[in-house]
Amino acid sequence: KFNFCAGPAALPDPVLERARDELLDYQGHGLSVMEMSHRSDAFAEIAARAERDLRALLAVPDNYRVLFMQGGASSQFAMVPYNLLGTGGTPNYLYTGIWGKKAIAEARHLAGAHVAASSEANGLTAVPRPEDIVLSSDAAYLHYTANETIGGLEFDYIPEIGDVPLVCDMSSSILSGPLDVSRFGVIYAGAQKNIGPAGLTLVIVRDDLLERALPNTPTMFNYRVMAENGSMFNTPPTYAWYLAGLVFDWLRHDMGGLEAMDRLNARKSEKLYAAIDASDFYSSPIAMPNRSRMNVPFVLADETLNDAFLNDAEAAGLLNLKGHRSVGGMRASLYNAVPEAAVDALVDFMREFERRHG
Numbered sequence: 001k002f003n004f005c006a007g008p009a010a011l012p013d014p015v016l017e018r019a020r021d022e023l024l025d026y027q028g029h030g031l032s033v034m035e036m037s038h039r040s041d042a043f044a045e046i047a048a049r050a051e052r053d054l055r056a057l058l059a060v061p062d063n064y065r066v067l068f069m070q071g072g073a074s075s076q077f078a079m080v081p082y083n084l085l086g087t088g089g090t091p092n093y094l095y096t097g098i099w100g101k102k103a104i105a106e107a108r109h110l111a112g113a114h115v116a117a118s119s120e121a122n123g124l125t126a127v128p129r130p131e132d133i134v135l136s137s138d139a140a141y142l143h144y145t146a147n148e149t150i151g152g153l154e155f156d157y158i159p160e161i162g163d164v165p166l167v168c169d170m171s172s173s174i175l176s177g178p179l180d181v182s183r184f185g186v187i188y189a190g191a192q193k194n195i196g197p198a199g200l201t202l203v204i205v206r207d208d209l210l211e212r213a214l215p216n217t218p219t220m221f222n223y224r225v226m227a228e229n230g231s232m233f234n235t236p237p238t239y240a241w242y243l244a245g246l247v248f249d250w251l252r253h254d255m256g257g258l259e260a261m262d263r264l265n266a267r268k269s270e271k272l273y274a275a276i277d278a279s280d281f282y283s284s285p286i287a288m289p290n291r292s293r294m295n296v297p298f299v300l301a302d303e304t305l306n307d308a309f310l311n312d313a314e315a316a317g318l319l320n321l322k323g324h325r326s327v328g329g330m331r332a333s334l335y336n337a338v339p340e341a342a343v344d345a346l347v348d349f350m351r352e353f354e355r356r357h358g
């Protein structure tokens with residue numbers, strides 16, 4: 001069966017098979033990774049290898065710290081303002097969908113938030129163009145959501161904003177292709193899409209930004225404390241960290257790295273959008289340059305067929321195609337672990353369904 005879930009998402013079969021083989025006895029240590037002390041040499045090696053592979057995949061520059069945190073991307077909505085407002089200024093945000101809106105709401109708990117550009121006027125179907133972004137004169141940072149998972153809206157560029165730190169929620173697009181990390185102040189991502197199991201949150205932060213936390217920042221929210229303690233100020237999510245390491249290893253050594261993933265992800269999403277565009281039976285509302293490669297929402301012209309579509313898809317082994325409850329319709333998430341064969345099977349199914357009902 002093929003799993004198109006938006007998250008927690010499919011994990012690569014080779015990763016799950018390796019985890020199964022190592023579940024009870026990790027490489028002769030006589031215990032499971034789940035049962036190991038996070039201070040043990042064996043776990044220290046697992047943790048360091050995961051970071052090494054991630055740094056290699058994304059070519060993370062030396063002046064960036066990689067943090068393995070908890071609390072999901074939603075906790076980062078609060079951690080970002082806590083960590084970056086200590087030297088004053090106003091948080092700036094781009095609003096392109098539901099996740100960005102939640103990030104803005106969280107910043108507003110702590111400080112005012114300035115919306116520097118918004119997709120509201122076009123119904124969240126296109127991201128603002130670079131010339132539409134107007135920062136406040138005292139911008140502390142600019143936050144945006146690289147890929148809005150629910151709306152299926154993805155930035156086709158990285159905003160250029162001079163010295164103001166750029167903060168990006170990459171929960172649903174990180175590792176889908178190469179990335180110039182040096183353009184960003186902070187990158188964060190919940191793990192449960194392209195990284196590993198839920199429970200782990202990845203943060204990549206430029207080291208000069210570790211000195212900007214508000215004095216009342218809770219210790220567990222403080223990037224500097226996390227960086228100084230190797231993400232082990234408390235007990236980290238050890239098993240999720242280990243599985244993320246297996247995913248990084250798979251991407252690097254089995255899949256050929258992020259350039260190869262980039263080509264594969266382009267091919268997968270282009271095939272599906274081509275099928276959607278090929279008929280009036282299906283449609284996508286998103287502007288061409290901003291169509292997400294990871295989350296492909298689409299609607300049936302006749303919405304009374306939605307239940308039949310989902311039931312028949314499930315019977316054909318195509319799982320979790322229902323759109324988010326807030327927007328309806330369908331959504332196929334095509335993360336790294338979703339093979340091209342899954343897209344081929346979905347496209348075949350869509351054609352056949354249209355033939356029967358069109």
Ligand code: PLP
Nearest residue numbers: 072073074099149169171172190
């Ligand atoms: N940001 C984006 C872009 C997401 O897709 C999600 C979850 O789907 C979140 C934030 C929230 O993540 P979490 O559930 O890890 O808090």
